[in-house]
Amino acid sequence: MAHPSSYRPKPGEIPTDPGVYRFRDKDGRVIYVGKAKSLRSRLSSYFQDIGQLHPRTASMVTSGASVEWTVVTTEVEALQLEYSWIKEFDPRFNVKYRDDKSYPYLAVTMGEEFPRAQVMRGAKRKGTRYFGPYAHAWAIRETLDQAMRVFPMRTCSAGVFKRAGQVGRPCLLGYIDKCSAPCVGRVDADEHRAIAEEFCDFMAGESSRFVKRLDKKMREASDALEFEQAARLRDDIAALERVLEKSAVVFGDGTDADVFALADDELEVAVQVFHVRGGRIRGQRGWVAEKEFETVPEVVGHLLQQLYGGEEGEGVPREVLVPVLPEDAASMGDWLSGLRGSRVDLRVPQRGDKKTLMETVERNATQSLARHKVARAGDLTARSQALQQLQEFLELDESPLRIECYDISHVQGTQVVGSMVVFEDGLARKGEYRRFIIRGHEDGDAAPSEGPVTIDDTAAMHEVLTRRFRRYLKDRDEPRGLDEETGRPTRFAYPPQLVVVDGGLPQVNAAARAIEDLGIVDVAVVGLAKRLEEVWVPGQDFPVVLPRTSEGLYLLQRLRDEAHRFAITFHRQRRSKAMTNSALDGIPGLGEVKRKALLRHFGSVKKIRAAEPAELAEVSGIGPTLAATIHRELSGTPMEPTVNLMTGEIIDDERGNDA
Known part of the structure; x- marks a missing residue:
């Protein structure tokens, strides 16, 4: 390990502008990425007496062998560049203040002709609306099971949807009226899309409109003595109410907000975030990370940067409520606003319902850290x-x-x-x-x-x-x-x-x-x-x-x-x-495209094996030579030996016979 003084740059070489810096080890690997309002001030803090540094900082600077920096114009540019480099190089000394679990979302594929509601994980896709995240996939399936009574939209896979259309029969959900069965033409694409849009509006927080509409229809059916229809509408209202019970109302004004809270000790920090959409808690996430050599405001800044850095604009809510503001709160707010495409309010709640919810999230974070310390006691020491x-x-x-x-x-x-x-x-x-x-x-x-x-x-x-x-x-x-x-x-x-x-x-x-x-x-x-x-x-x-x-x-x-x-x-x-390879695999000159063309033309390998070379050559892309090769390989017919006409000697015998 090198002493920091061996690669310390001269103070006059370091600019005072904002920028992003990288520490590299002796093998050229990036081990830490950071940003600073003043590069000279920040980098100088790393090259003081090692005994005065945080243990993790000391380990980083002694593992390093060089430091380099890039000057930027604004702090927002520094945020963007720092996030890009952390994502690209994955430095070992940059702590991840977000978990690497893939939380399930309730997704509606509005980009398809017939939108589908499903459980979806991983990176968000364009043209798909997401609700969540949920703690468990079964919670999404329970929600769908209740909501499909009122919003009978498609939930099946593309294969099931296509087969139902081919045979002209819907699946079980179509028979029990939990799907409008667009696969067999019960509704057209426009009608099905209208159902999907209403479902998205309901999940986005416009729930009272649908409950009132169903209640009105139920009373009208009852007055008309259509008691079976009224009973069904009553059950639909109960189903929607059960869906709404799973997400408590916390803000009466329909606010969209993410509420963060932290609980930390000398080594680790527990993070909790509640996702509020339309005034209701739609999801919750929590994790514990090793604490970097930072203050709590710096932790909050890196947390927001990592959580929202890979999100689409729709992933950033109108309000982001945090326990303390990051050091560069104005730049962070501008950066979040740029991701969302409209103004984002980054602040600390002071009173009212939002302050009360923040206290609830803080209690969750404190309890999470306590459970983690009990479960992982001694782990760092053991390593x-x-x-x-x-x-x-x-x-x-x-x-x-x-x-x-x-x-x-x-x-x-x-x-x-x-x-x-x-x-x-x-x-x-x-x-x-x-x-x-x-x-x-x-x-x-x-x-x-x-x-x-x-x-x-x-x-x-x-x-x-x-x-x-x-x-x-x-x-x-x-x-x-x-x-x-x-x-x-x-x-x-x-x-x-x-x-x-x-x-x-x-x-x-x-x-x-x-x-x-x-x-x-x-x-x-x-x-x-x-x-x-x-x-x-x-x-x-x-x-x-x-x-x-x-x-x-x-x-x-x-x-x-x-x-x-x-x-x-x-x-x-x-x-x-x-073990599942086809008999067509391994035939010289027969690639995947030509194999598929053969199977489309003949229907099975058995029919291809029975075909003559002339029949094989009728397939697009299959020439006479390749057709002969396919016929020989599949039929087991050995190639005729090549004979020298002058001497009668066999000069090319694949059967291995002696001349």
């Missing part, structure tokens, strides 16, 4: 202890902050694959995981072999490590570990301190030989054998035995199990794909 134990038992020069573990998976030497999992600071870094298809060649640039690859574990391990570290050597020579074309970080631009392989001494020696052959000497290699959980070191006849209760052994076991899970999942995917 630090595990890394220290590995350094001690394996006699490493420094703590293995980055550990990579490799495993091989196959069935009797076929469909061989490898996996690489990465732990940094004792935690899984799933974005760095990689999968390898074993080619059967030690040369990483060789083409994949045809057919199933049969290879033993040691050869496969040697190939995987060779390919990984050959790529590291190539990426290391790129400028600052960045791709020349895209400017993004390369995959393997920096090495681990420790490589762990799943296996005993043979696998360890194969891995060590692969790394040594490439001239790399600063990466330690060990293996963890399953039978007695022994740790093998290259070139040693006896294993290193870690205490059964040690945190170091537990960390190695987690690495090994994760690598095994990742490898066997990939192997099963490839094996399943291989």
Whole structure:
């Protein structure tokens, strides 16, 4: 680790303008991104006496090897650039103040001809309206089940919708009047869209209008002595009221707002946010993150930046209520307004219903932090202890902050694959995981072999490590570990301190030989054998035995199990794909487009096999030569041997007969 004074820029070189800065480690990897109103003032604060710095800050500046900055015009530009760089480089010292869970939303695909209501996760799509997020998918399904009595819109998949139209019969929901059955023409596209728009209006907060309308219809039906119709309308009103009961009214003026609250200690911060739409609580989210070397206003600023940075305009409400204002509140407000496309009110509630709701959210955050501390007590200490134990038992020069573990998976030497999992600071870094298809060649640039690859574990391990570290050597020579074309970080631009392989001494020696052959000497290699959980070191006849209760052994076991899970999942995917391959696969010159054309023309592989070459050549894109090849491959007819007319010698015999 470098001392900060070794790469400290001269004070006169640093501008006083606003901007964004990046710290890089010795391998050129970005480890921290920050912004500042004055770059000179902010960067100077990092290069003071290390003993006066926050422990996390001290760890960051000692892990760094260089610092660079980009000057911008305004603080809003700094916010945008900082978010872009954090998203692109994913620096290890930038704490994520939002969870990585995918919360379910109630989505209505208004961009389709026949809109569909469904549970949807992940990135938001254009032309789709979202309501939520919900804590559980079953809560959305319960809501839909109740609401479809009044708003009978489509909820089926595209395949079900298409099949119903082909057979002329709706699904069960169509028969019980929970779908208007546009698939069979009961309603046209315009009528169905009107139902979907009314459903969206109801979910957006205009609920009283629909309840009053149903109540009026119910009374009219009762006065006309149509008691069955009145009873149905009564049940519809009850269904809507049950939907409304799930989202309590908190603001009588129909406000759209996100209400944030924090609870923190020296190490961690708990975040809670209530999503209020149309005056009703439509969703709730909560998570706990490690606390960065920041004040609470800075935490709030980064929280808003990360939560709304990837959102479309409709994801930002009219009001954002926070416990304290971020340091650059005016710039943050302008940035949020730019995302929304209209003014966003960023403020701290002082009185009334909004202050009361803020107190409720704060109680949730406090309780969440308390539960988390009980459940995860000692976890940070345990991780630090595990890394220290590995350094001690394996006699490493420094703590293995980055550990990579490799495993091989196959069935009797076929469909061989490898996996690489990465732990940094004792935690899984799933974005760095990689999968390898074993080619059967030690040369990483060789083409994949045809057919199933049969290879033993040691050869496969040697190939995987060779390919990984050959790529590291190539990426290391790129400028600052960045791709020349895209400017993004390369995959393997920096090495681990420790490589762990799943296996005993043979696998360890194969891995060590692969790394040594490439001239790399600063990466330690060990293996963890399953039978007695022994740790093998290259070139040693006896294993290193870690205490059964040690945190170091537990960390190695987690690495090994994760690598095994990742490898066997990939192997099963490839094996399943291989078992379902068509007889048309592997025919030379027959690609996916031509295979589909053949199947469309003949209807099945059986009919293709029975067809003559002339019939095959009638298909668009299939020439006489390819037709003959397909007929030969499917019928099993051997190719006629080529004979030298002068000598009578067979010069090209695929059957392998002697001349």
